[in-house]
Structures are given as structure tokens and as C-alpha cells.
Amino acid sequence: MKLPALVAFPEAAAYPEIPGNGYWEASQPTWQEIAYRETGAVGFLTFRFYNGAMSTAQCQRLLAALRWAFARPTRVLVLGGGAGFWSNGIHLHVIEAAERPADASMANIEAIDDVAEALIRHTGQITVAALEGNAAAGGCFLARACDFVWVRQGVVLNPHYKNMGNLYGSEFWTYLLPKRLGDSGTAQLMAHRLPILGEEAVALGFYDAVLPSDGFAASVRQEAQRLADDAAATAAFLARKAALRAADEAVRPLAEYRRHELEAMANNFYGFDPAYHVARYHFVHRTPHSWTPLHLARHRQVGYRREGAPNRALRQSLFMEV
Numbered sequence: 282m283k284l285p286a287l288v289a290f291p292e293a294a295a296y297p298e299i300p301g302n303g304y305w306e307a308s309q310p311t312w313q314e315i316a317y318r319e320t321g322a323v324g325f326l327t328f329r330f331y332n333g334a335m336s337t338a339q340c341q342r343l344l345a346a347l348r349w350a351f352a353r354p355t356r357v358l359v360l361g362g363g364a365g366f367w368s369n370g371i372h373l374h375v376i377e378a379a380e381r382p383a384d385a386s387m388a389n390i391e392a393i394d395d396v397a398e399a400l401i402r403h404t405g406q407i408t409v410a411a412l413e414g415n416a417a418a419g420g421c422f423l424a425r426a427c428d429f430v431w432v433r434q435g436v437v438l439n440p441h442y443k444n445m446g447n448l449y450g451s452e453f454w455t456y457l458l459p460k461r462l463g464d465s466g467t468a469q470l471m472a473h474r475l476p477i478l479g480e481e482a483v484a485l486g487f488y489d490a491v492l493p494s495d496g497f498a499a500s501v502r503q504e505a506q507r508l509a510d511d512a513a514a515t516a517a518f519l520a521r522k523a524a525l526r527a528a529d530e531a532v533r534p535l536a537e538y539r540r541h542e543l544e545a546m547a548n549n550f551y552g553f554d555p556a557y558h559v560a561r562y563h564f565v566h567r568t569p570h571s572w573t574p575l576h577l578a579r580h581r582q583v584g585y586r587r588e589g590a591p592n593r594a595l596r597q598s599l600f601m602e603v
Contacts, residue, residue, distance in 0.1 A: 323505045362414055
């Protein structure tokens with residue numbers, strides 16, 4: 282299993298952590314999992330989580346960094362992940378290694394929901410998710426919790442949960458997705474168990490813009506600065522955002538969306554169907570599939586009929602005649 286060093290080697294916790302300089306990016310050559318820098322009225326908060334997996338502890342550190350960044354005197358806050366992955370949601374390897382994986386799963390989903398909720402509720406800055414790398418499951422919807430999602434050309438997304446043992450999913454997708462795609466579009470996207478490109482996500486209305494692959498970081502800086510430069514437009518946007526959030530809250534509180542999603546997830550984690558735990562085990566230990574999954578082997582799905590081919594009943598009747 283791929284585990285953080287402090288999980289794989291608990292004895293390492295006895296060693297002191299090297300003092301840093303808060304969330305500011307160090308001037309000397311170094312690497313920080315969570316780093317922050319400012320350029321004028323734009324703040325850039327970067328979280329480079331290995332393979333895009335976000336453990337409970339990582340989500341809690343990210344939430345603390347977010348709250349710190351929210352208090353900065355900036356008009357735009359850009360969230361960037363790693364170059365390979367922005368976020369893939371909860372950390373399945375850490376969960377698999379836990380003594381009680383169901384409890385670890387619930388703690389992890391609660392922690393990532395805290396991050397998503399903080400972004401949804403924040404009305405003091407324009408928030409932007411800048412996806413240089415791929416995203417999947419909860420990571421796709423964590424990005425959508427921001428006001429804008431800019432995705433690098435060619436980025437691959439898996440905005441669904443069902444492949445992991447029919448997980449229901451959380452990160453407020455039941456609130457965020459219908460606002461963008463409507464009920465019908467939401468149902469189609471969540472049932473679509475195949476990857477899509479960032480360009481497709483933008484065409485659907487799920488994400489907001491595709492930026493060039495070459496010079497993506499520079500394009501993000503330029504577009505973020507453009508937003509921040511117009512102080513009047515930023516203030517008007519944030520006023521509309523606060524009014525819309527208040528109106529949505531009056532119709533159905535965010536707490537209700539969260540309660541509904543977590544009840545369904547608790548059923549995945551603690552219910553009689555072990556599909557999630559089985560799927561997680563096979564994912565973590567890289568167990569080869571014994572057969573091609575049905576969402577890929579469409580010819581084995583009930584009612585499948587290849588375009589332009591006679592159906593099975595017709596083929597059987599022709600065979601009998603011969």
C-alpha cells in the first residue's frame with residue numbers, strides 16, 4: 282500500500298517537524314505539501330497531495346490553510362493541486378490500512394466535506410479551482426465548490442463514484458451538480474462510469490473554461506489577475522454570490538444536503554452490502570479484474586443491441602431456419 286511515512290512508520294512521529302514559514306512558499310529550494318503565495322490581489326494556495334489522494338489529516342490541514350487564506354486581503358483565491366492530479370477524493374490506501382476501515386472512511390468523507398463546505402460558504406473572495414492535473418470522484422466536486430473551475434487542455438476527469446463499490450458520493454454533489462446540469466444531466470453524468478476530458482466537462486456546463494496545456498500556470502495567473510484588477514466587478518460578483526447563497530440556504534440548508542449524502546455513504550460503509558470494501562481492497566492491492574466490468578463490456582449488458590446488427594431473437598430465428 283502507498284502510505285504517508287508517518288502512517289507506514291509510526292516511530293517517525295517522534296522526530297520533530299522542520300520549522301517552516303507558515304503557508305508562505307519557502308525562498309530556499311524545498312518542497313511543501315501545502316504552500317501559499319500572493320501576487321497583488323491574488324492568492325495562490327497549492328496542495329500537492331501524492332496521487333491526488335486526500336487523507337483525513339490532509340483535509341484538516343488544507344481546511345486550516347483555507348481559513349488562513351480566506352483572511353488575507355486578496356480579492357481572488359486560486360486553488361492548485363499537483364501537476365499529475367488535482368484531487369482524487371478520499372485516501373483509500375490510508376483507509377485500507379486503518380484498524381477500522383469503515384470508521385476511517387466516514388472520518389475521511391466528513392473531513393473532505395468540511396473543505397467543500399468552507400468553499401461553498403465563503404463569500405469574501407472569488408475562488409478558482411485550477412486543474413493542471415487529473416481529478417476523480419470527490420475531487421471533481423471539490424473543485425466545483427469553487428466559483429470558477431479552469432481546467433488544463435487534455436485533463437482527464439472521472440466525475441462519478443459508482444466504480445468504487447457503488448458509492449453514493451458526497452462533497453455536496455447533490456447541491457452543486459443540479460445547479461449546473463439540471464436533474465436529467467445530473468443523472469446522466471453520475472451514471473456515466475467512463476472518463477471524460479476537461480473539454481467535455483466545459484461543454485456540458487460542469488466546468489467553466491479550458492486553458493491551453495502549454496503555459497497553463499501563466500494563463501491561470503493572467504486570468505486570475507484580470508478578475509482581481511476590476512475591484513468594482515469583484516465586489517458586485519461577491520454581493521450576488523452572497524445573495525444567491527442566502528436564497529439557496531433558505532430553500533434547503535447545506536446541512537440537509539450533507540446529512541442526506543452522509544446517510545447514504547454510511548450505508549455504503551456500514552451496511553450489509555460489502556461492495557465498497559471489496560472494491561477498495563482490490564483497488565489498493567491492484568488485484569486484476571476477473572472479467573471486464575459491465576460498464577466497459579457493453580455487449581454483456583441486458584438489452585444490448587449493436588447498431589446495425591439484428592437482435593438476438595432474429596439471429597436465433599435465422600439460425601433455426603438454416
